[in-house]
Amino acid sequence: MDLSRDWFARDAATVAPDLLNKILRVDVDGDVASGRIIETEAYLPDDPASHAYNGPTARNRVMFGPAGHLYVYLSYGIHRCANVVTGGEGSGQAVLLRAVRPEQGLDTMRMRRERPDAELANGPGKLCQALGIELHHDDVDLLAGSIVSILDDGTPPPREPLIGPRIGISKAVEAPLRFRVPSD
Numbered sequence: 001m002d003l004s005r006d007w008f009a010r011d012a013a014t015v016a017p018d019l020l021n022k023i024l025r026v027d028v029d030g031d032v033a034s035g036r037i038i039e040t041e042a043y044l045p046d047d048p049a050s051h052a053y054n055g056p057t058a059r060n061r062v063m064f065g066p067a068g069h070l071y072v073y074l075s076y077g078i079h080r081c082a083n084v085v086t087g088g089e090g091s092g093q094a095v096l097l098r099a100v101r102p103e104q105g106l107d108t109m110r111m112r113r114e115r116p117d118a119e120l121a122n123g124p125g126k127l128c129q130a131l132g133i134e135l136h137h138d139d140v141d142l143l144a145g146s147i148v149s150i151l152d153d154g155t156p157p158p159r160e161p162l163i164g165p166r167i168g169i170s171k172a173v174e175a176p177l178r179f180r181v182p183s184d
Helices: 012-018 106-113 124-131
Strands: 023-028 031-043 070-075 079-086 093-104 148-151 162-164 178-180
Touching: 012 031, 012 079, 012 093, 023 093, 023 124, 031 106, 031 124, 070 124, 079 124, 093 106, 093 124, 106 124
Parallel strands: none
Antiparallel strands: 023 031, 023 148, 031 093, 031 178, 070 079, 079 093, 162 178
């Protein structure tokens, strides 16, 4: 089942747990890699930890655009991080994709990461490296058929996701906006 623009246009704190168990698929010149989303973090418009907190800039402009687009930025000048834009146009909110469980293109992911399978995509920078998400993918439309897309294969999100504080930030750390699929 394809996800609609309206599905993404909800509040980030609602979309973040609903993204769990969806498929993130990247097609780089016919080389497809995908993984099941197992960890997310929500960033809201009034959130001091959000890139959108102080309003639109050249870096975060995608967060203020239409829902269902990809916001990619460079963290610490090294790691690319991918976010799903959510909410209404102009609202400045997104969901960070923190981890996926690799599903397709394992050989490609292994070549890109050169790590054990358990470490291929278990962090936001690792996820982007393994799947081949680059800075030029910023503002890509995530609806089905795009070079980067999020798909629903019918697997529901967990009824009771693990919920906790976000990690790797210094502001609003205590906000329970990190969502994870419970371990098997």
